[in-house]
Amino acid sequence: MELFLDLANNLLKLLDAMSLYVMTGLLIAGVLKQLIPDDFVSSHLGKDSTTSVIKATLFGIPLPVCSCSVIPLAQGLKKEGASKGAVQSFLISTPITGVDSILATFSFFGLIFTVFRVISSVIVAIVVGLIQNFVENKEQEKIKFEEENKPKPAFSAADIYTSGFSVAAPKKQESSSCGCAASSCATQKSFSIKSVFSYAYGTLFSDMAKSLLIGLVLGAAFTTFMPQEYAKLLFDNQILTYFVILIFAMPLYTCATASLPIAAALMLQGMSAGAAFIFLTAGPATSAVTMSVVYKILGRTSLIIYSVTIAIMALIFGFGFDLFLGNIPILNISHEHESVSLISSIASFLMLVLIVYHLFKDKFSKKNNACCSNSSEESSCCSSK
Numbered sequence: 001m002e003l004f005l006d007l008a009n010n011l012l013k014l015l016d017a018m019s020l021y022v023m024t025g026l027l028i029a030g031v032l033k034q035l036i037p038d039d040f041v042s043s044h045l046g047k048d049s050t051t052s053v054i055k056a057t058l059f060g061i062p063l064p065v066c067s068c069s070v071i072p073l074a075q076g077l078k079k080e081g082a083s084k085g086a087v088q089s090f091l092i093s094t095p096i097t098g099v100d101s102i103l104a105t106f107s108f109f110g111l112i113f114t115v116f117r118v119i120s121s122v123i124v125a126i127v128v129g130l131i132q133n134f135v136e137n138k139e140q141e142k143i144k145f146e147e148e149n150k151p152k153p154a155f156s157a158a159d160i161y162t163s164g165f166s167v168a169a170p171k172k173q174e175s176s177s178c179g180c181a182a183s184s185c186a187t188q189k190s191f192s193i194k195s196v197f198s199y200a201y202g203t204l205f206s207d208m209a210k211s212l213l214i215g216l217v218l219g220a221a222f223t224t225f226m227p228q229e230y231a232k233l234l235f236d237n238q239i240l241t242y243f244v245i246l247i248f249a250m251p252l253y254t255c256a257t258a259s260l261p262i263a264a265a266l267m268l269q270g271m272s273a274g275a276a277f278i279f280l281t282a283g284p285a286t287s288a289v290t291m292s293v294v295y296k297i298l299g300r301t302s303l304i305i306y307s308v309t310i311a312i313m314a315l316i317f318g319f320g321f322d323l324f325l326g327n328i329p330i331l332n333i334s335h336e337h338e339s340v341s342l343i344s345s346i347a348s349f350l351m352l353v354l355i356v357y358h359l360f361k362d363k364f365s366k367k368n369n370a371c372c373s374n375s376s377e378e379s380s381c382c383s384s385k
Helices: 002-035 049-060 070-079 084-096 099-148 157-162 193-225 228-235 238-249 259-268 273-285 288-298 300-325 342-372 376-384
Strands: none
Touching: 002 099, 002 193, 002 259, 002 342, 049 084, 049 099, 070 084, 070 288, 084 099, 084 273, 084 288, 084 300, 099 259, 099 273, 099 300, 193 259, 193 342, 228 238, 238 273, 238 300, 259 273, 273 300, 288 300
């Protein structure tokens, strides 16, 4: 019984440490969603290798998108003609450098680690994108060279014309797009407070609710149940810790914000800040879901470049942080009980309510849909609702 009380206490401690910052970050994200045009990114990402990668990385910083909702957005960018490198850079930088993730990182790890995480994540995103576009350009040059050196066919297009056959010129398709003055074009959206809260605490929070709860529970469980002797045995060997954390983090599906309580809990057990950085970089960027999407829309070679480059650079930056900044105390929470402000308590309560609401809302809607499909009577009843 005492262990479960400790588990609940550690869960609330992690919740209190991040709730106010997450709720504030989501509100800012909702405001940004209203201020930034929907086609802001897609209209600026062309096929130029270096420029598109840098733009994709920098544009991803202010966008209010979490690790879950960035995947369909990246798929849309690819369909609209963005380069593979730009898509990969966008996948890395957007969730990690989102305003909610930045504020939540600050709540646990302070200013120095937060700045380091943002800057290093931008560098990782740019490097991955540039390597991808370099490999892609080499492959295109190889394909072009092979096509140019193919043996020419017996009959050319000129032979067809001279032999008496006529070939109709392709008809020029009329553009269906309208000008900016046309009434059918999308009008500029007006700022709406209701839409701010709907997007922040509806759409965005719904995307992260499940993974956020899992992250909080796992963080509390690590803090409560992990034997100190095993933790000390692992974390005393710094290099071994890096690789164990990397292997553990890469397939784990946690968003950039939900992975923070797990990293904080591991640091409370003695893990270094550099290892925490590796976990916070590799976890959100190389989850099994993200890597499957990269494979599907970009191909096997792109997946190898994406995962290997992130892993190597996460190790380099993690080791660099421990080497140069490892002696700086960064963790803002501790095992000891600390008084919590009224505002933090209110934010924690609201965040718990939102988590429960979105989890049960999804379950209820699934159950309702299953109920509706069972009989025509129920179907008509549900449709009337």
